[in-house]
């Protein structure tokens with residue numbers, strides 16, 4: 001196997017041998033490559049042939065299944081391959097009886113990509129990993145009935161490019177287009193979430209678990225959470241968010257369920273510790289799933305794109321999911337015998353979420369005044385994924401050491417390193433504002449654009465610095481979006497992607513001044529000195 005798509009890749013170069021650092025086995029990695037190869041085959045066959053809704057669905061599902069920490073289940077990947085082949089056949093009915101080797105619809109051999117010239121491999125990886133991340137967002141929007149033709153069409157174009165002979169001149173624009181289209185995709189998901197569940201508002205969330213049966217819901221899919229809330233109403237079961245599900249508390253229509261009680265646990269990489277002997281059931285709606293330990297595997301359920309051998313998967317039947325097995329397991333386990341207090345990483349008992357772009361921009365006047373009268377000197381977007389590396393303490397240090405006249409915007413699961421801290425206020429505004437999940441990077445872009453307009457400058461001239469942590473492929477598509485918008489001086493860590501070749505990294509540094517993080521102290525000093 002070969003895989004280097006995520007930040008924890010072995011030796012910062014690539015996972016090989018029998019198992020990746022994430023726990024993905026070589027057989028699964030090979031099947032995921034095979035699946036990607038068939039998706040490229042579909043993109044090739046779509047040239048001149050009309051695709052249907054089901055063709056695009058398998059492209060999106062297939063890409064999502066290959067994201068880090070999503071699908072470890074060979075049988076379900078084989079089923080995706082079967083469905084993908086079936087869709088490809090539908091596109092090319094006339095080809096079935098033709099023996100001519102035109103290669104127009106051939107599947108792509110991913111081995112040829114992994115063994116390619118390192119710059120080509122690097123650019124194609126940026127495209128492929130970028131659309132894998134984007135597919136996750138398109139999938140969530142699709143679950144709420146939202147689609148965008150331009151986004152859908154781009155999946156075909158990008159997959160085609162990955163399977164195509166091409167030089168830097170051909171591939172670089174597709175890399176940049178991935179960022180551009182991902183912005184549209186995140187905007188679509190923002191619309192889907194807010195039109196379905198209302199505009200998020202700042203909401204305090206506790207880390208305590210009440211007495212009695214409960215279910216912990218993790219991942220990013222609000223629709224699955226809503227369905228579970230509906231099915232557990234009046235059953236004496238409380239629901240707790242985990243990981244990237246935390247921002248759900250801020251959506252009025254989800255908050256309206258009184259049994260959506262609080263948040264359990266922190267970011268994904270702590271799940272094996274936090275779920276040990278948990279007296280409640282756990283539902284994974286998306287990544288990041290770690291191989292479950294024996295002490296809790298019998299209470300973990302998966303749904304949608306997530307799958308793991310031996311774990312019970314809740315399928316949609318006729319568009320509806322029946323969460324009865326999860327509910328029954330929670331009732332059997334019974335929960336804690338009394339209210340149990342937990343804390344965040346820094347000992348805090350609660351956090352506040354729900355500072356989406358609407359909430360922040362509704363306070364725009366106050367914010368502008370605070371900048372003008374120097375009550376706020378600088379904004380930092382400290383956001384992105386969490387992970388297990390010790391170097392990630394940088395982000396906690398950065399937030400703790402940021403001066404009192406600075407404001408921290410945050411999003412995604414990296415925030416658990418500091419979201420239980422009380423940082424007080426600056427200019428009458430909270431110094432720490434949680435904008436939501438990783439896809440709410442769209443909101444951060446909107447806030448930055450609105451501030452630039454208010455101050456009559458470019459986003460790059462604002463007193464705003466992005467300090468990002470990456471782990472998996474959604475972070476890749478978000479980074480490409482920021483580059484597409486021309487945002488410079490991004491601090492990126494904890495390490496740079498292994499799939500960036502020296503030349504491609506050189507291009508990004510030269511054109512966007514991407515900077516690897518150093519130490520919180522040094523970086524803060526440098527950023528504030530450059531103001």
Ligand code: FSO
Nearest residue numbers: 287288385412413438474
């Ligand atoms: Fe984290 Fe995992 Fe949201 Fe990622 S839970 S690491 S960027 O999947 O998607 O932030």
Ligand code: SF4
Nearest residue numbers: 003005006015020022
């Ligand atoms: Fe390795 Fe990451 Fe790939 Fe898993 S997803 S095999 S950890 S590079």
